[in-house]
Amino acid sequence: MKSGSSVGVSDVSVELxxxxxRAIQPLSPWERFVSFVNASLVVAEVEARKLxxxxxxxxxxxxxxxxxxxxxxxxxxxxxxxxGQEDYLTFMAPGILAQSVMFTxxxxxxxxxxxxxAGVLQKILVLPVPRAxxxxxxxLGAGLRALIQGAVIMLVAMVLQVxxxxxxxxxxxxxxAVVIGAGVFATLSMLLATLLKTRERFMGIGQVLTMPxxxxxxxxxxxxxxxxxxxxxxxxxxxxxxxxxxxxxxVYGVAPGALRDWFVLLVWLIGLQVMVSRRYDRVLL
Amino acid sequence: xxxxxxEGLIQRFGDxxxxxxxxxxxxxxxxxxxxGPNGAGKxxxxxxxxxxxxxxxxxxxxxxxxxxxxxxxxRRVLGYVPQTLSADGxxxxxxxxxxxxxxxRIPRAERERAIADVLELVRLEEAADRLVRTYSxxxxxxxxxxxxxxxxxVLLVLDEPTVGLDPTARRSVWDALKVLRERDGTTLLVTAxxxxxxxxxxxxxxIMNRGRLVALGTxxxxxxxxxxxxxxxxxxxxxxxxxxxxxxxxxxxxxxxxRLRRFG
Numbered sequence: 340m341k342s343g344s345s346v347g348v349s350d351v352s353v354e355l356x357x358x359x360x361r362a363i364q365p366l367s368p369w370e371r372f373v374s375f376v377n378a379s380l381v382v383a384e385v386e387a388r389k390l391x392x393x394x395x396x397x398x399x400x401x402x403x404x405x406x407x408x409x410x411x412x413x414x415x416x417x418x419x420x421x422x423g424q425e426d427y428l429t430f431m432a433p434g435i436l437a438q439s440v441m442f443t444x445x446x447x448x449x450x451x452x453x454x455x456x457a458g459v460l461q462k463i464l465v466l467p468v469p470r471a472x473x474x475x476x477x478x479l480g481a482g483l484r485a486l487i488q489g490a491v492i493m494l495v496a497m498v499l500q501v502x503x504x505x506x507x508x509x510x511x512x513x514x515x516a517v518v519i520g521a522g523v524f525a526t527l528s529m530l531l532a533t534l535l536k537t538r539e540r541f542m543g544i545g546q547v548l549t550m551p552x553x554x555x556x557x558x559x560x561x562x563x564x565x566x567x568x569x570x571x572x573x574x575x576x577x578x579x580x581x582x583x584x585x586x587x588x589x590v591y592g593v594a595p596g597a598l599r600d601w602f603v604l605l606v607w608l609i610g611l612q613v614m615v616s617r618r619y620d621r622v623l624l
Numbered sequence: 625x626x627x628x629x630x631e632g633l634i635q636r637f638g639d640x641x642x643x644x645x646x647x648x649x650x651x652x653x654x655x656x657x658x659x660g661p662n663g664a665g666k667x668x669x670x671x672x673x674x675x676x677x678x679x680x681x682x683x684x685x686x687x688x689x690x691x692x693x694x695x696x697x698x699r700r701v702l703g704y705v706p707q708t709l710s711a712d713g714x715x716x717x718x719x720x721x722x723x724x725x726x727x728x729r730i731p732r733a734e735r736e737r738a739i740a741d742v743l744e745l746v747r748l749e750e751a752a753d754r755l756v757r758t759y760s761x762x763x764x765x766x767x768x769x770x771x772x773x774x775x776x777x778v779l780l781v782l783d784e785p786t787v788g789l790d791p792t793a794r795r796s797v798w799d800a801l802k803v804l805r806e807r808d809g810t811t812l813l814v815t816a817x818x819x820x821x822x823x824x825x826x827x828x829x830x831i832m833n834r835g836r837l838v839a840l841g842t843x844x845x846x847x848x849x850x851x852x853x854x855x856x857x858x859x860x861x862x863x864x865x866x867x868x869x870x871x872x873x874x875x876x877x878x879x880x881x882x883r884l885r886r887f888g
Contacts, residue, residue, distance in 0.1 A: 352625055355652055355809065359687045359778055362700040374729060381726040388723075389714050392755065458708030462768075465674045467700040467775070468727050620676070 371469060378468040382476020387483055397484065401491045404439040408432060408499055411559075432501045433513075433585035434558030436492050440485040440517055441552060441578055444524035446545055447481050448532030455622055456538075464620055471616035474529060478612065481525030482518035489517045508594035513585050516596070519604050520581035526611035533615060533622045558582050577607045627652040627779055627811050628673065633682035635668050635835075642668040644835035645682070650828075652778070655805065655812040657822035660832035661864050666815040667707065669832070670783050673813070674704045686779065703772030707783040709764045713757035717748055717767050720756060724771045742770040745807070746800045762793025766800050773804060780804070781813045786821060794818070798825050819856035829856070833864040 366374070390396065408428065412435070416427035454460040463473060493513075496503065503509075528545070535541045555569055556578040562570055573579050580600040587593035587600075595601075628650035635643040643665040650656045658666050671677040672684055675695040684691045686698050711720050721739045730738050743749050746766035756764060765785060772780060785801075786794040798821065804810050816822045822829050823843040831839040831846070839846050843856055850859040 352652065355778065356625070358776070359701055362778070363687060363689060363694075363697040365697060377729055378727050381723060384726070385712070385715070385723055388719055389712075392714055456708075458706035458710030459712065461671075461676055461706045462704060462710050462771070464676060465699055465702070465704040466724070466727055467696060469696075 375469040375472045375475070378472035379475040379479060382473055383479035383483060386477075386480030390484065390487070397487050397491065400443055400488055401439065401495070403442065404435045404492050405495050407435045407438070408496065408501075412499075415559075426502060428499065429502045429590055430586070431559050432496045432503070433589050434556075434582050436489055436496075436513075436517070436589075437520060437556075437578055437582045437585055438553055438558050439488060439492055440521050440581070441524045442549060443485060443488060444481045444521045445528050445549055445552075447477065447525040448528035448530070449538060449541055449545075450477070451529055451532050451619075451622055452536070452538050452541060460622070470619055471612075474526065474612055474616045474619055477529065478522035478525050478608070479518075481521040485517050485521035486514060489513070503589045504592035505589070506592070509588040509592055512588040512594040512596055516581055516584040516588070516604070519601075519608055520577065523577045523581075523604060523607045523611065526608065526615055529615045529619070530611055533618045536622060552576060552578050556582060557586075577604055580604050625652045626650070627654075627687060628656075628813065629683075629685045630669070630673070631683050631685075633669065633672060633684060634680045635665070635672060635677065636680045641835055643672075643679075646832070646835070646837055648830055648837060648840060650779075650811060650813060652811055653809050654828060655801075655814070655826040657826040657829045658813065658815045658832060659819065659822055659829060659860065660815075663834075664832040664864075665835040666832055667783055670781055670813070670815060674702060674781055675699055700775070701777055702779045702781060703775070703777035705765070705768045705772050705780070705782040705785060707787065709761065709768070711756045711759075711764050711767050711771065713755065716753050716755055717743075717759070717763075718752040720767060721770060721774065724774050728775045730774065738774055742774055745773075745803055746770045747796070760793060761789050762796050765789065765793070765797050769797070769800055769804070773808075773810070776808060777810065779811045779813065783815050784817060785814060787817055794821065801825070819860055823856045831860060831863055838863045 408431075412428045412431050415431075451460060454463075464470060493503070493505075497505075531544060531548075532541060535544060551572070555565075555572040556576045557573065558578060562573055562579070565573060580603045584596045584600045584604075587596050626649045630649065631647050633643050633646040634641070646665070646669060658669065660666050668677065672679045673686065673691065675691050675698055678692055687701050689698050691698050711717075712723075715723070718739065721742065722735070725735045725739055740749075743752055746769055748763060748766055748770065751759065751763060756767065759767065769780075769782070769785075780801075782801075786797050789797065801812060802825070805812065812826070814822070814826065816826075826843075828840065828842055829846060830837055839849065839859070841849070846856065846859045847853045850862050853859045853862065
């Protein structure tokens with residue numbers, strides 16, 4: 340394998356210098372942007388391909404929300420624990436939908452820890468592609484999973500006689516809200532991964548985090564029931580805004596929903612995306 | 625022409641000095657092996673070279689570009705195959721390549737041909753549509769080489785490409801690299817455990833110990849320097865004072881076992 344000396348060395352080096360010169364030309368901002376968008380979509384596509392090879396993953400993830408609807412939902416509805424909610428199951432169903440989106444996405448950061456351990460992350464970070472696109476692509480991928488999962492839960496809810504107002508607009512609104520919401524929680528999860536760095540620590544914190552996110556929100560009871568300090572927490576919690584969008588659309592037929600709700604979710608999403616993009620590579624250290 | 629220039633490279637992690645004033649250069653077209661016992665600083669050096677780690681001090685230039693100042697441009701001339709088997713087991717071999725081709729924005733018209741080309745080079749045409757999880761270790765490694773050369777990098781960096789593979793698989797990996805060099809004149813930087821491979825397949829060998837360079841030259845030169853040692857193994861032992869273990873640290877062994885389990 341040692342290099343043969345009989346080859347025309349000068350030809351080779353001229354050709355080589357040309358190749359290098361072509362490769363190391365700086366990119367224009369526009370080219371970098373195109374490269375960013377393209378790579379984000381490809382990273383999301385990888386998630387889609389994985390789902391296609393193993394669709395059972397989605398099925399296993401809808402079991403828990405179905406249990407919430409069938410066990411918790413039925414019991415609380417019967418007991419009429421929450422005043423003013425004649426049809427409790429319908430009230431809580433969007434909350435459970437939002438919860439399942441959050442529960443799936445909040446463990447998304449495990450993927451980058453796993454990818455670091457497996458060397459996938461290192462390989463990706465060395466590709467000539469903007470590093471931020473992997474964060475955005477992962478967020479999109481989480482959105483895609485959540486969308487499929489959400490559709491299945493919607494169908495189950497319909498079977499359980501939940502009274503949803505399903506039309507094109509409310510479905511589109513819900514779909515978009517689910518994608519953005521999943522993006523928020525997946526990115527939050529990636530932020531945790533960059534801070535915690537090991538699977539073990541991450542699992543612990545991930546589980547601790549889902550509890551307050553879920554219960555300090557309007558997912559299964561209205562905010563009026565909360566003491567005022569808890570209401571403050573709920574007002575910062577992105578889950579509250581996701582639930583509100585879903586509930587307004589699916590229960591009250593309001594589409595596209597309140598500007599404030601979209602605004603808060605987008606601020607969370609963009610803020611977290613920027614933060615994670617900046618410290619993404621630190622998960623390696 | 626010097627493709628890689630490392631000058632006074634120092635890398636500290638807290639109190640630990642992983643690389644301690646390393647200087648060497650690699651000529652374009654060369655196959656260069658970096659050898660050393662576990663913990664010598666090989667992988668750390670590689671990580672600085674491929675823009676994954678910012679050096680504490682010193683400079684590294686690839687194709688004349690400083691890796692800390694122009695990381696994105698440097699990434700376009702190099703391909704990197706990390707130590708762990710990192711191809712995605714839940715996708716097929718073809719999909720693994722397709723994803724990289726799309727990330728690199730290889731135009732649609734050229735994409736299929738580029739993929740077919742590298743598949744042929746690493747001889748995985750027939751296994752292309754199988755899930756990578758069903759591949760053997762050698763096949764995964766070859767697929768990763770294929771992924772790393774899709775954009776025809778000038779420099780291919782491989783961290784322990786044959787560790788944990790059986791002799792036949794090791795051979796198949798080196799064969800693929802050989803074809804690559806003949807076709808593209810790609811410069812290789814390889815860290816290795818097996819002295820014999822470095823001797824057989826690489827033009828020059830650098831031996832590291834405790835973050836420093838202790839020897840550099842062709843295998844023949846090193847043997848002469850060591851007073852006419854018969855094998856590179858002997859040179860290595862004399863210079864590093866260690867016996868060459870194929871084992872490694874606890875975490876490496878654990879990783880290796882996990883990998884082997886995953887890929888059968």
